[in-house]
Amino acid sequence: MYVGIDVGTSLVKAAAFDRDGRQLAVETRPVALEMRGGVVEQDMHAVYGAVLAVLEAVTARVPEPVELAGLTGQGDGVWLVDAAGRPVRPALSWMDGRAGALVDGWLADGTFEALFRRTGAALFPGCPGPLLAWLDRHEPASLDAAAAAVCCKDMVFQRLTGAGRAVTDVSDASMPFLDPRTRSYDEEALALLGLAHRRRLLPEVADPVATGRALGAGLPAGTPLASGPYDLPACALGAGVRAPGDGLLIVGTCLASLVAADRPALAGEPAGLSISTDRAGHWLRAMPAMVGTAALDWVLATTGTRHRDLDDLLTATPPGAHGVRVLPYFAPSGERAPFVAPGLRAELLGVCLESTPADLVRATCEGIGYAARHCLEAAGLTGPLAVCGGGTRSPAWTRLLADVLGRPLRVVEGEVGARGAVLAAAERHGVPLDAAAWTRPARTVEPDPDRAAYHAEGYAEHLELLAAARERARR
Structure with missing residues (x-):
């Protein structure tokens, strides 16, 4: 048995696979987010406890020895x-x-553009640079008391293995202090953000990922474990996105667009980031929009409808949702890809007394699709496109996305991030696995030509509405 652990924002998952990549079992546990006035925090004790719970549950369900685990x-x-x-x-x-x-x-x-030209990372409020700078100004005692400022999986790895020091991987280090050309920290990037005096907090970068052995909590003692890449590049690895120009759309809490590249992007409009991957000379041009399924969750809750009704709601109203339009920028920190606008907020347009919940739901799904198309174009998509994530569990929404994007979608099912984490761990620990078999898509969804032509016009309208909204947000 091979175990992949994916510590998500709202859900912690552990998936068990056999040697051929068949998913044997999945265990999940929810984790809470505390939101108040733009502040969004998480209890680390609860997150780690959820990791132990899913590991204990999945290993109990599959009575095979654990050969390897990826995080x-x-x-x-x-x-x-x-x-x-x-x-x-x-x-x-x-x-x-x-x-x-x-x-x-x-x-x-x-400063924003100067940093992007050095690292290929476009700052947004929730990335480590701005948050560390905020803490340095408003909560310096927390930084003084810390040994390291890490990302989620790094904390879990240190606890599972008992590692004597904090360590991260090249993918998580890519935002915002890593020079993608040298795969090491850029000291000038720290200085640009006024954080040179906090250099000691940056964890060591394991190139490409950290490895160790489990202490015995959650996983059997001695289990080989690897940490990284983080969830976006892990999904790309689990979906088989390797050749330059090939892409992946993750329809999850975050709407993430990734395109494989043979060089980091340091020119053009500063947005997104170039993620260093498990292979030197290979990057992912990432445009991770702030809100994906979270926007739909809000609209479903506000209209009193349910996730299980999504397919029926999408078929109850035609393309264009009777003139209702949604700009799906619901995050309290604005947007970060394919542009950065901290003040941007969602807008609902064309709503009247005759509008139905189905109209609002369909307009939201179309708006998310238009945002994805914007990101994929900016990231340089030229090859096949794979899709994964919770949103693809809806056949109707997947068909809608194919129409909005105007291209076939290779649907990759199951726990794709966990799958990628196992493949990365196998590479690092020298365990031979058939990557082609592990990453084979479940099906391909083709766009309808007429609906694709309709949505090409809708996309142009979306860009016009977005330009006006961005201008209002700057005032």
């Missing part, structure tokens, strides 16, 4: 830990918006 999880945010990997304070989530004013200032004074 991935949500990226960005700041998880301050002591020397043993235990929390100094609650984790600051990647969804946190408290550093928005800092990012606005860096956008205005040129």
Whole structure:
């Protein structure tokens, strides 16, 4: 048995696979986010407890010895830990918006662009740079007390293995301090954000991922374990996205668009990031929009409808949702890809007394699709496109996405991030697995030509509405 652990933002998962990549069992546990006035935090004790719970449950269900485990999880945010990997304070989530004013200032004074030209990383309020700078100004005692500022999976890895020091991988280190050309920290990037005096908090970078053996909590003692890449590149690895130009769309809490590249992107409009991967000379041009299924969750809850009704709701109203349009920028920290706008907020347009819940739901799904198309174009998609994530469990929404994007979708099912984490661990620990078999898509969904043509016009309208909304957000 091979176990993949995916420590998500709202759900912690552990999946068991056999040698041929067949998914044998999955266990999940929810984890809470505390949101208040743009502040979004998570209890690290609860997150780690959920990891142990899913591991114990999945290994109990599949009575085979665990040969190997791989770990991935949500990226960005700041998880301050002591020397043993235990929390100094609650984790600051990647969804946190408290550093928005800092990012606005860096956008205005040129720091934002200067950093992007060095590292290929476009700052957003919930990434480590702005959050560390905010803590340095408003909560310096927390930084003084911490041994390291890590990402989610790094905390879990240190606790599972008892590692004597904090360590991260090249993918999580890519935002925002890693030079993608040298795969090491850029000291000038730290200085640009006024954080040179906090250099000691950056964890060691294991290139490409950290390896160790489990102590015995959750996993049998001695189990080989690897940590990384984080969830976005882990999904790309689990979906078989390797050749330059090939892409992946993850329809999850975060709407993430990834395109494989043979060089980092340091030119053009500063947005997204170039993620260093498990292979030198290979990057993922990432455009991780802030809100994906989270936007739909909000609309379903607000309209009093349910997730299980999504397919019926999408077929109850035609393309265009009777004129209702949704700009799906619901995150309290604004948007980060394929542009950065901390002040941008969602807009619902064309709503009247005749509008139905189905109209609002369909318009939201179409708006998310348009946002994905914008991100994929900016990331340079030229090859086949794979899709995964919770949103693809809806056949109707998957067909809608194919129409909105105007291209075939290779649907990869199951726990794709966990699958990628196992493949990364196998490579590092020298365990031979058939990557082609592990990453084979379940099916391909073709776009309808007429609906695709209709949505091409809808996409042009979306860009016009977005331009006006961005202008209002700047005032």
